[in-house]
Amino acid sequence: MFWLACWAAVLPAAAADRARVEAFLEVTGFDVALDSIALSASTAPDMLGVDAGAFGSQWTEMSEDVFDTEKMRGLALDILENTLDDAALDHAAAFYASDLGKRLVRAENSSHLIEDDEVKQLAGNRIISDLVKAGSKRVAMYQRMGSAIDAAGTGVKALQQIQFRFLMAAAAAGVIDLELDADELRALMKEQEGELRLSLQASSLAASAYTYQEFSDAEVQAYVEALEEEPMQRVYELLNAVQYEITANRFEELAHRMAELTPGQDI
Numbered sequence: 133m134f135w136l137a138c139w140a141a142v143l144p145a146a147a148a149d150r151a152r153v154e155a156f157l158e159v160t161g162f163d164v165a166l167d168s169i170a171l172s173a174s175t176a177p178d179m180l181g182v183d184a185g186a187f188g189s190q191w192t193e194m195s196e197d198v199f200d201t202e203k204m205r206g207l208a209l210d211i212l213e214n215t216l217d218d219a220a221l222d223h224a225a226a227f228y229a230s231d232l233g234k235r236l237v238r239a240e241n242s243s244h245l246i247e248d249d250e251v252k253q254l255a256g257n258r259i260i261s262d263l264v265k266a267g268s269k270r271v272a273m274y275q276r277m278g279s280a281i282d283a284a285g286t287g288v289k290a291l292q293q294i295q296f297r298f299l300m301a302a303a304a305a306g307v308i309d310l311e312l313d314a315d316e317l318r319a320l321m322k323e324q325e326g327e328l329r330l331s332l333q334a335s336s337l338a339a340s341a342y343t344y345q346e347f348s349d350a351e352v353q354a355y356v357e358a359l360e361e362e363p364m365q366r367v368y369e370l371l372n373a374v375q376y377e378i379t380a381n382r383f384e385e386l387a388h389r390m391a392e393l394t395p396g397q398d399i
Contacts, residue, residue, distance in 0.1 A: 199386075216367070255338075292328070294379050
């Protein structure tokens with residue numbers, strides 16, 4: 133997975149135009165995935181060791197402004213318009229426009245917008261437990277699905293980078309007093325990488341089990357095989373990078389904006 137600084141060197145010869153990219157986001161459901169980034173704002177106080185209950189109406193208004201869905205979609209369009217090649221776009225759009233693809237997008241959109249992630253995780257874990265007891269092949273399919281969606285295997289490092297950028301921005305803005313310097317923070321995150329990887333794998337399995345529970349084995353198999361095709365791999369590598377970059381960008385902005393909240397305000 134690559135970041136914005138690297139993209140200038142790999143721009144395709146035939147990038148897609150903005151209108152086609154906008155239609156692509158809708159047919160694939162990536163527009164809803166982008167919108168769901170806003171739900172992650174609720175985790176920000178926890179990452180900073182701040183009592184979430186201390187943030188009232190001003191916090192709500194500020195986070196809604198920072199994680200404005202139109203703003204995030206605009207950022208995604210700006211990036212994808214210059215990086216998503218027509219061939220990959222057409223390939224992915226054709227799959228998600230199929231009958232199976234449309235049903236998958238509806239299921240994924242519904243799952244993305246569930247605000248209480250714990251409920252989804254608990255339900256998904258129960259499904260996984262039942263599948264394991266039944267000796268189902270679905271668990272292995274979901275594992276393949278996770279590998280296909282993050283074929284480069286950089287999801288863990290990307291999430292750590294989001295957290296790193298947020299913490300450093302919050303420290304620079306005076307929101308928190310960070311006792312570790314940048315190198316020490318990176319070293320700590322390196323130590324935690326293995327544990328985070330296992331946690332994310334378990335979380336991904338549960339989320340997949342919950343999201344695709346109404347689909348047959350054959351349909352899940354067909355989806356996994358579609359995700360493993362080379363053009364789809366290119367699309368997901370780029371979409372993942374866009375989603376992670378926008379998340380990091382918005383969390384940095386949130387950190388700077390949090391400095392506007394002063395003691396005594398309704399925060």
